[in-house]
Amino acid sequence: MTVDRIIFFTGKGGTGKSVISAATSLLLSELGYETLIISSDPAHSLSDAFGVNIDREITRVRDGLYAINIDPVKEAAQHYGVLMDYIASIFRSRGIDEIIAYELAAMPGMTGVATILKLDEIMQKYSFDSIVVDMVPSGEALRFLYIPSLMGKISRRFLKLVSPIAGVSKLLEPVVGVPAPDKESIDKGLEIVDRIERIKNYLLDHDVTSIRLVSNPDTFSVNNTRRTYIQAVLYGLNPDLIIVNKVLPKALEGTYLSEWVASQVKLIGEVENTFHPIPIRRLKLFDRELRGMDLLLEAAKEIYGEDDPAKVFYKGSGIEVRHGDGFLEIIYPVRHVSRENMELERIGDELLVTLYTDMGPTTLVIPLPAITYKMRLKRAKLINNSLHLIFIEEGSVDG
Numbered sequence: 001m002t003v004d005r006i007i008f009f010t011g012k013g014g015t016g017k018s019v020i021s022a023a024t025s026l027l028l029s030e031l032g033y034e035t036l037i038i039s040s041d042p043a044h045s046l047s048d049a050f051g052v053n054i055d056r057e058i059t060r061v062r063d064g065l066y067a068i069n070i071d072p073v074k075e076a077a078q079h080y081g082v083l084m085d086y087i088a089s090i091f092r093s094r095g096i097d098e099i100i101a102y103e104l105a106a107m108p109g110m111t112g113v114a115t116i117l118k119l120d121e122i123m124q125k126y127s128f129d130s131i132v133v134d135m136v137p138s139g140e141a142l143r144f145l146y147i148p149s150l151m152g153k154i155s156r157r158f159l160k161l162v163s164p165i166a167g168v169s170k171l172l173e174p175v176v177g178v179p180a181p182d183k184e185s186i187d188k189g190l191e192i193v194d195r196i197e198r199i200k201n202y203l204l205d206h207d208v209t210s211i212r213l214v215s216n217p218d219t220f221s222v223n224n225t226r227r228t229y230i231q232a233v234l235y236g237l238n239p240d241l242i243i244v245n246k247v248l249p250k251a252l253e254g255t256y257l258s259e260w261v262a263s264q265v266k267l268i269g270e271v272e273n274t275f276h277p278i279p280i281r282r283l284k285l286f287d288r289e290l291r292g293m294d295l296l297l298e299a300a301k302e303i304y305g306e307d308d309p310a311k312v313f314y315k316g317s318g319i320e321v322r323h324g325d326g327f328l329e330i331i332y333p334v335r336h337v338s339r340e341n342m343e344l345e346r347i348g349d350e351l352l353v354t355l356y357t358d359m360g361p362t363t364l365v366i367p368l369p370a371i372t373y374k375m376r377l378k379r380a381k382l383i384n385n386s387l388h389l390i391f392i393e394e395g396s397v398d399g
């Protein structure tokens with residue numbers, strides 16, 4: 001199997017993931033890359049955007065461009081059917097109604113994993129130069145990309161361990177009180193783990209896979225993008241570009257919308273500070289919906305300019321997270337900060353850091369990873385152009 005580039009687009013609902021994915025794939029094909037775009041959007045946005053009916057089979061959109069709209073629920077049923085039967089049988093053995101048992105067996109994130117498995121299946125069968133993935137609108141969407149790093153060897157070892165005793169454990173069923181998994185469930189489990197591990201190598205390779213974050217210039221969307229960005233970094237993925245979409249044109253200054261224009265300018269400035277050094281591209285709000293090849297190509301050219309969308313726009317660590325025994329260090333690049341003078345406030349799962357920059361005070365909102373909930377901030381210091389935040393386990397005396 002070969003694929004040179006996998007580009008994921010993610011962002012809050014309605015920000016423009018589908019149209020920007022479509023526009024990107026179109027420009028890629030225009031530049032001569034054999035490109036596939038995968039969407040799991042139940043709203044059939046790709047069909048709308050391209051004006052071509054796209055279904056569950058790989059469909060040719062035009063020369064060098066193919067698209068598929070997968071149904072993650074059906075995929076999940078196909079891949080996990082056997083496992084679900086087994087898990088449901090456990091619940092049923094506890095006297096839970098069959099319908100509820102299946103509801104419980106359909107674990108959250110499963111449809112996301114199904115998308116990943118589909119990507120693997122496609123890569124086994126076909127060769128493309130680039131694959132663009134239009135992700136589902138969920139703040140947690142990235143979590144499933146991390147499943148490969150979560151699973152891996154441990155579960156395989158476990159499954160290998162229980163596989164030979166599948167028959168024996170049937171005998172123990174009355175003793176243990178839980179239905180034993182049959183050989184088929186275990187083999188299926190092993191196969192899934194293998195496939196996830198295979199695809200993981202691609203997803204965590206920063207020369208192959210990039211995550212592009214689509215945001216709108218409004219506070220909610222920008223906050224969501226910050227969180228997704230940190231999650232992506234924590235998960236070992238490479239966010240290489242931020243696209244701020246639906247930017248109001250300057251021409252609207254002095255009109256009914258001038259307040260909006262001003263607040264967008266301010267927000268985009270903040271976005272530049274927050275995400276520095278990840279590059280940021282903008283796309284204006286068009287005067288109509290983004291549909292059809294011509295408009296999509298125009299949008300793609302506005303985003304990428306003379307650049308090749310297949311290039312890796314940024315690599316290396318924007319944010320760095322170091323993690324050891326009882327401590328966690330977040331290293332956050334900052335700009336134009338001349339004085340070691342800051343105010344810190346921890347509110348819920350965020351840390352607000354006010355820094356005094358050459359351009360006046362600026363506040364960074366840093367979403368904290370879940371592991372810090374049980375830690376306290378021990379120290380914050382500026383070293384060169386980086387803010388180092390050191391968290392240590394609650395109750396630890398060191399410090």
Ligand SMILES: Nc1ncnc2c1ncn2[C@@H]1O[C@H](COP(=O)(O)OP(=O)(O)OP(=O)(O)O)[C@@H](O)[C@H]1O
Binds near residue numbers: 013014283291
């Ligand atoms: N720059 C733009 N100018 C004009 N219309 C836009 C622009 N970007 C997106 N749209 C329109 O906004 C709507 C939402 O876009 P899109 O479906 O791509 O968002 P999405 O993030 O994929 O949404 P969902 O979260 O529902 O999947 C569409 O009607 C699209 O045509």
Ligand SMILES: [Mg+2]
Binds near residue numbers: 017018041134
């Ligand atoms: Mg969409």
